[in-house]
Amino acid sequence: MIYLDYAATTPLDRRIFDAMLPYFSDSFGNPSSVHRLGQRAEAAVENARETIAACLNCQPEEIIFTSGGSEADNLALRGVGEAVRAQTGRQWILTSRAEHPAVSKTAMQMHSLQGFLLEWLDVDEHGLLRPETLDAAACGQTILASVMLSNNEIGTINPIRELAAVAKQHGILMHTDAVQAAAYLPVNVQELGVDLLSLGAHKFYGPKGVGALYIRKGTPIHSQLTGGGQEHNLRAGTSNVPYIIGLAEALRLAGEEREARTNHVLPLRDHIIGRVLEGILDSQLTGHPTLRMPNHASFVFKDVDGNLLLQLLDAAGFACSSGSACKTGNPEPSEVIRALGLPLAWALGSLRVTLGKETTTAEVEQFISLLPGLVEKARALSNRG
Numbered sequence: 001m002i003y004l005d006y007a008a009t010t011p012l013d014r015r016i017f018d019a020m021l022p023y024f025s026d027s028f029g030n031p032s033s034v035h036r037l038g039q040r041a042e043a044a045v046e047n048a049r050e051t052i053a054a055c056l057n058c059q060p061e062e063i064i065f066t067s068g069g070s071e072a073d074n075l076a077l078r079g080v081g082e083a084v085r086a087q088t089g090r091q092w093i094l095t096s097r098a099e100h101p102a103v104s105k106t107a108m109q110m111h112s113l114q115g116f117l118l119e120w121l122d123v124d125e126h127g128l129l130r131p132e133t134l135d136a137a138a139c140g141q142t143i144l145a146s147v148m149l150s151n152n153e154i155g156t157i158n159p160i161r162e163l164a165a166v167a168k169q170h171g172i173l174m175h176t177d178a179v180q181a182a183a184y185l186p187v188n189v190q191e192l193g194v195d196l197l198s199l200g201a202h203k204f205y206g207p208k209g210v211g212a213l214y215i216r217k218g219t220p221i222h223s224q225l226t227g228g229g230q231e232h233n234l235r236a237g238t239s240n241v242p243y244i245i246g247l248a249e250a251l252r253l254a255g256e257e258r259e260a261r262t263n264h265v266l267p268l269r270d271h272i273i274g275r276v277l278e279g280i281l282d283s284q285l286t287g288h289p290t291l292r293m294p295n296h297a298s299f300v301f302k303d304v305d306g307n308l309l310l311q312l313l314d315a316a317g318f319a320c321s322s323g324s325a326c327k328t329g330n331p332e333p334s335e336v337i338r339a340l341g342l343p344l345a346w347a348l349g350s351l352r353v354t355l356g357k358e359t360t361t362a363e364v365e366q367f368i369s370l371l372p373g374l375v376e377k378a379r380a381l382s383n384r385g
């Protein structure tokens with residue numbers, strides 16, 4: 001199987017696994033315990049927090065460990081939404097139409113169950129949220145804006161620095177979901193100017209089930225998981241010590257190897273994009289042509305069932321992904337693909353190809369030699385049905 005789905009998840013890096021291993025058994029203490037075994041575990045967790053703070057250019061106490069990117073997004077939106085509304089009576093949450101469900105579904109539930117007011121910000125044809133769109137929507141009643149740093153489905157990188165500057169002018173808080181971005185982009189929270197930033201380890205060769213939320217000092221936020229006083233009373237539960245070690249090591253390595261990893265995937269990505277657009281009839285790139293993740297190629301093919309294409313690719317030995325969910329035989333484009341404003345005949349035929357540090361030139365060559373035939377086959381079968 002040739003794996004071209006690194007935006008869905010990445011394999012655990014052996015070096016990270018080795019760093020985690022002692023904390024499953026030898027150093028198994030509870031960081032909240034007073035004895036030495038506990039103290040050793042606590043020191044490891046605090047060390048991990050310092051590593052992450054150094055990568056993000058923030059203070060260690062501004063990092064809260066979570067069970068992953070989804071929980072970090074939930075804590076950011078719900079926690080800040082509730083705290084700011086209680087303090088100020090503000091009601092509005094702004095988010096783009098191209099967010100991950102961890103943000104969009106959370107915002108929808110805050111609206112339906114808690115009465116928060118929601119505004120969906122339009123993105124341009126490349127899925128990019130323009131600063132002037134945020135500027136026009138922000139007002140004195142806005143709590144926060146949540147806009148992802150880079151998009152998992154179409155790879156577009158948003159101008160977060162400019163968006164955060166607009167948010168600041170309006171006196172509103174800015175959250176960014178950097179879960180996908182952290183694999184290749186700097187996540188310096190001072191440069192980005194954000195108040196909150198979400199991370200998830202398994203998108204950059206760390207373990208699944210662990211993440212973090214950066215919360216700028218002084219940001220009002222309510223805990224969403226009550227119990228013990230862990231994580232500065234913001235996230236109860238015994239710390240997942242080995243996974244926290246894994247997250248810190250994964251982020252440290254991502255920073256250290258960012259340039260080498262980017263230099264590896266970028267030419268492969270551009271090769272795929274070039275060959276697909278010139279070699280496949282009725283194909284179109286989705287997402288931004290230049291402001292996109294270096295490992296991310298995504299397309300739509302006219303009159304092709306994207307799910308069928310994925311099955312044909314799977315049978316041919318390639319693991320890729322599509323932006324459409326097949327709901328009981330009635331395929332629908334994802335919200336992100338929908339937000340691009342493509343006609344339905346195009347929107348249903350999406351394909352995402354994402355590369356990683358293990359991807360080889362030979363794998364890419366094999367992929368681009370087989371893809372045109374598979375697209376034609378999927379198109380012929382789609383049209384017959």
Ligand SMILES: *Cc1c(COP(=O)(O)O)cnc(C)c1O
Pocket residue numbers: 007067068069070071073100102148150151152177178179180199200201202203209210211
């Ligand atoms: C994967 C992903 C998430 C969810 O992270 P988990 O750690 O899987 O919960 C959120 N946002 C984006 C952009 C993602 O790519």
